[in-house]
Amino acid sequence: MPELPEVETTRRGVAPHVEGRTVSRVLVRERRFRQPVPADLAMLLEGQRLRRVSRRAKYLLFEFPHGHLLVHLGMSGSLRVISPGAPLKPHDHIDLEFDDQICLRLRDPRRFGLMLWLSGAPEVHPLLAKLGPEPWDEAFNASYLAGLAKARSGAVKNFLMDGSVVVGVGNIYASESLHRAGIHPSRPARRVSAARYGLLVDSVRTVLEAAIGFGGTTLRDFTRDDGKPGYFRNELRVYDRAGQPCLQCGEGPIAQRVIGQRASYFCPRCQR
DNA sequence: CTTTACGCCTGACGGC
């Protein structure tokens, strides 16, 4: 399940292979995604030189001279660099071939993902316009969070996962960040002090950086561009560890409960 | 304005 570290891992894996290359062929075998893949995608891309691959939140942006290809991996999407004509596996929906030498293949069993063409500035597109700061943006800081949280009575975990507050913190890393910051996930956002939001900012960055360093977290179907799993799963301190001892205090045990319709994990002893 | 519920979709998993 790609969260920010998985998307960034994908970007880093893919970019060196395709940046500066020209799209020679586009093959769309399945258009039914969260939104339909544009019917004229091949016409738009073929013959165009890819300038660079960047990321905003969990979106990948392929920059061309005349616009951007916006890609979202949804829940189960993956991009792999392969040779053109490599055997198809189930749910291999779209191929972008570059210079007749390299194929970028999008696989997405659940089709929660997205591939759209943006002719204008990406930041004004409706899907991107309302996004909060990146976790490493200096605008993401303690006073920013404390200020926003004043109007938020809901659980801090939901607040943290709200893409208009900060982008890229999904379910796994929200639990991990709150554990490291010692904040109980159910605590109302407005009841978290500015000082503790400072700790949370640091924790979010630390966790995401570590996860990127390990190539992301493989829980079910995420694999990197080279097909290998991400190894941050071994570094998870609370996620999917219900009933096991807390790695911080040695006791715990780690509790699991549903917050905002999502499984949440925490140490009842370390997190208040 | 915030908060909550829901639906999209398929593979994995558990129970029988």
Place this chain on the structure above:
DNA sequence: TGCCGTCAGGCGTAAA
């Protein structure tokens, strides 16, 4: 063993 129901989960949208 095999069938089948349930669940996960990003995120946009609608409803409360």
